Amino acid sequence: MSYSSSHASWVIEALALTFATDAEGTLSHRLYMALRNWIVQGDLPQGCALPSSRRLASTLGVGRNTVLAAVERLSAEGFVVSRPGAGLYVARLDLHDAWPRDVDVAASLPSSEPTAIPYSNRGQQLLASCGAMDGQRRAFTPGMPAIDQFPRELWQRLLKRHQHRADDDVFGYATGGGHGPLREALCDYLRLSRSVRCHPHQILITQGAQQAFELVTRLLADPGDRAWVEDPGYAGAKACFASSGLELTPVPVDDEGLKTDAADSAKPPRLIYATPSHQYPSGATMSMARRLALLECARRHGAYIIEDDYDSEFRYTTPPLASLQGLAGGDPVIYVGTFSKVLYPGLRLGYLVLPEPLFDDFRRANARLHREGQYVAQAALADFIKEGHFSRHVARMRRCYRERQACLRQALAPAVTAGLSLSSGQSGMHLVAHLDSVAQEQQLIRRARQAGITLSALSDHYLCASPKAGLVLGYAGSTPVQLEQAGSWLATAWLAQRGGKPATTGSAAPSPTTKKGTP
Incomplete structure (x- = not known):
């Protein structure tokens, strides 16, 4: 692996900090020891470019002979090599073979003993929910869209279009709640496809659904407040609520969705999290009776419903169902959407549809806590929707x-x-x-x-x-x-x-009926 000459500038800055402190030994010895220890510890990788002796002497304010003495010693011990016409580089070597016999290498290396970190109780809960999170894409990874099918060339053209057109505002701090044309395009899409009742000034663009959950939790609930969550339910939302200090109440789910009548009404919620269009992970769709019961329950307790509509676009036997937010006429539902499933996770764009009285406060809080950004991507996404590419x-x-x-x-x-x-x-x-x-x-x-x-x-x-x-x-x-x-x-x-024996009971649920053998 090769390293660019930019490493040389970093080395000079680090040496300047080292020379700024008092230490024993000659300047040449201190320079030699600093470079040697960084090489042994791996801070200067093999193949890394080092500054020239002239540059080191000039920048550090020392004589060139001082620098040459240190460099010659490092070279003699095999730590650095000089390439004619190219400069000085960290050598490719086995450190234990090249190290002088009278030096304890192990004592110079960083300790491998783990350091006990006093995480908070909320931090421990959050870490317990993370799992391995190795980020690898495998056959059964839930929530991963068909990235191989995304129209990358088209997307790159849209990005370049707006990169070339971008004005100064794109590169500054923005506080408007998101790119205006994207909020308008989203509003049109949500009204038509999801029956969401909204105006563009109710839509706040976020960096994904998780940020949306965090904003809702920070602004509408205090530590110790209760959140009703589906059981089973989405681990990402539960982790956000728990790490914010909320007390989670699991509410059972059956074939009709969330069973609010099974929750403990003596301990009313501040927030109710639900995935009514396609419950995660069971796949149930909340019935109309349950939807009306959930809305009535939220109003009775003065709670907000967080409607997570994470993959409502993908229905195979029936048209998409109207949103709970549309059924409620807005209050008391906060609608959360994301493009991670329908486009690709690395886009990191999601949105909140908020009741009008909440929007401005959420906009200001988002600008303070997270800042706004990715305006080129937001502009490209607005065109992607308006020009019909999204629906196709x-x-x-x-x-x-x-x-x-x-x-x-x-x-x-x-x-x-x-x-x-x-x-x-x-x-x-x-x-x-x-x-x-x-x-x-x-x-x-x-x-x-x-x-x-x-x-x-x-x-x-x-x-x-x-x-x-x-x-x-x-x-x-x-x-x-x-x-x-x-x-x-x-x-x-x-x-x-099972020992290869057929089961006496139980069968697979039928696959969706489609043409030409598809499920």
Whole structure:
């Protein structure tokens, strides 16, 4: 690996700081020791460019002979090499072979002993919810869209269009709540496709849904307040609420969605989190009766509902359902959306649709806490929506995800025939494979890890003491080949776990009915 000459400037700045403090020894010895220790500790990587002796002497205010003496000693010991016409570089060497015999190398290296960090209780809760988070894309990663299908060339053209047109305001601090044309385009889209009742001045652009949750929690709840959350439910929202000091009340979910009548009304909530269009992770759609009951419950307790509409675009058998916010006429619902699922996660753009009295305060708080940014990307996204690319992309992704779900179902068919139960898959980007016990779930996860496959436990999405077991199988972000291989492995592993015997009860839920064999 090669390193640019910019490292030389950093070395000079570091040496200037070192020389600014009092220390024993000659200037030449101090220069030698500083460079030697940085090389041994890895602060100056092998191949890193060093400043010339003339530059060092001039910048540090020392004689050139002082610098040359230190450099010659480092060179003699094999730490640096001089390349004719190119300059001075850190050598590629085995430090233990090159190190002088009378020096204790181990004593010069950083200690490997871990340092105990006194995290807060909220910090410990947050870290416990993080898991490994290795960031790798694998066949069953939930929530990962088909990045390979995103129209990158078109997107780059839109970005370049606005980079060239950008005025000075794009490079400064903005406080308006987001790019105006994007808020207008979003307003038109949400009114038509999701029946959201809003105006552009109610839409606040955020850096994803997580930032939106944080803003809501900071402004509308105090530590110790209660938040009702779906059980099972989205771990990201629960982590945000818990790390803000809220007390979480798990509310059970069934085939009709959140069961508000099962919650403890003696301990009223300040916030109620729900995914009514497509419950995560169960896949249930909240019935109209439940929606009306939820709205009535929120009004009775003076609570705000956070409606997370994270992948409502992807329905395969029925048209998208109207939003809860639209049904309520706005209050007391705060609508949260994100482009991470429908476009790509790295875009880091989401939005809040707020009741009008809240917007200005949320705008100011967002500008203070997070600042606003990515205005070039926001402008490109506004054009992406207004010019029709967004709707065409969503249509393509619906077809793509139907096909990918069909591939996964086909790969799991031997297990389904033997009794493995799958969720309906009528919408969304994942299926749930229901299992008999948490022990069975964890055993499959361990075996999958050994095979290089990552499985997500359904039980991890519960707060209650008796979680249901299963696997959350994301299919949207994987190719058909990947799904076939990973699905076949899972089917074989599940059958082996059961001893290869067909189940006497239980069956897979039917896949959505579509043309040409897609689910």
